[in-house]
Amino acid sequence: MAYSEKVIEHYENSRNVGTLDKEDPNVGTGLVGAPACGDLMRLQLKISDDGIVQDAKFKTYGCGSAIASSSLVSEWVKGKSVDEAQTITNKEIARELSLPPVKIHCSVLAEDAIKAAIKDFQEKRAKRQAQAVVAPKAETPAQP
Amino acid sequence: MNHFEVFGLAPVLELDVKALEQRHRALSLELHPDRLVAADAKARLSALEKTAALNDAFKVLKDPVRRAFYVLRLKGVDLESEGGAARAAMPMAFLEEVMERRERLEALKARGELAQARALADDVAREQQAALERAKAALTSDDVAEATHQLGRVRYYARFIEEVEAFEEEASS
Incomplete structure (x- = not known):
């Protein structure tokens, strides 16, 4: 199958x-x-405290379209707010890369990866905040 | 007609591949164009279609892995398609394990460590076999969720082994 130029480039x-x-x-x-297909994609986002994606790194084991999809989204999300990054859809990815129908699932995977990365960040933050609320109480001895 | 029906079989996970091969040959002969010189165009076309279906069925059924995937498909889960349900079935710990193995393999490839890559592939092949056995047990007891999960594992392991084989081929050429 012929890959589009953009897929090959990425x-x-x-x-x-x-x-x-x-x-x-x-x-x-x-x-x-x-x-x-046995494809595996890991996307990591570094998100500032005010919710901006500062950096993105990925590692994908899979076909050319899967690698290109993750490479593309890693570029797209940088500088975006978390809310903006959430709105990236597989359709946009597939369109940008001219993916054929049999490769649409690669773009779905990339969209899922963004959402999973953001969810992981938010869960981490929620946990941290919960600890921040509990911690001072635990550390401070009972006040007289 | 499903692939089993083409051979007059009920859906089964274990079958005698030798007998299947003989049956395939016999059925192919019956449909051979040489036998149909006197037949009309419609009959010849129908024989061609049946031959194609027969060959497809044979390819799937002779391979125990593809056979198991096919039995799962008959139970309503098509792991060849991109269903969200099938994706969600893989636990995170498993994906992490595969990712870690992939990274280890990548490092071995970069250093040209053929023997170690082969050892990794052999480990994975054993786990693939174990997952296939668990999948078959689950299919037998109609536990579709478990069968989906185990066959998902089989698929990832198969990709891993292919990757090692490609590395070996590259190194030997």
């Missing part, structure tokens, strides 16, 4: 391949897979 010169520190409280990690 495949050969993938942007933002790599990893961010999973333990960093500002990093959200999204790991998604498609059992239909």
Whole structure:
């Protein structure tokens, strides 16, 4: 099957391949897979406290379209707010890369990866905030 | 007609591949164009279509992995399609495990460590076999969710092994 030029471009010169520190409280990690093809995609977003995506790294094991889809979204999300990043749809990804119908699932995977990464970040933050509320009480001895 | 019906079989997970092969040959002969020189165009076309269906069925049924995927499909879950349900069936811990293995393999490939990559593939092949057995047990007891999960594992493991094989081929060429 012939890949579109944009897919080849992202495949050969993938942007933002790599990893961010999973333990960093500002990093959200999204790991998604498609059992239909055995593709695996990990997208990590570094999100500032005011909710802006500052950095994005991905690692994808799969076909050219899956790699291109993740490379593309890693570029798209940078500088966006979390709310804006949430609205990226697989349709936009598929259109940008001219994916054929059999490869639409690659763009779905990329959309899912964004949402999973944001969800992970938000859950981390919620946990941190819950601890921040509880912690001072636990640390401070009972006041007379 | 489903693939089993083409061979006059009920859907089963275990079958005698030798017998299947013989049946395939016999049925192919019956449909062979040489036998139909006197037949009209419609009959010949129908024989061609039946031959195609027969070959498709044979390809799927002779392979125990594809056979199991097919039995699952007959139970309503098509792991070849992109259903969200099938995707959700894979637990996060499993995806993390595969990711970690993939990264290890990538590092081995970068260093040209063929023997270690082969050892990884052999481990994975054992787990693939175990997952396939669990999938078959689940299919037998009609536990579709468990069968979906186990066959999902089989698929990821298969991809991993293919990756190692591609590496070996590349290294030997």
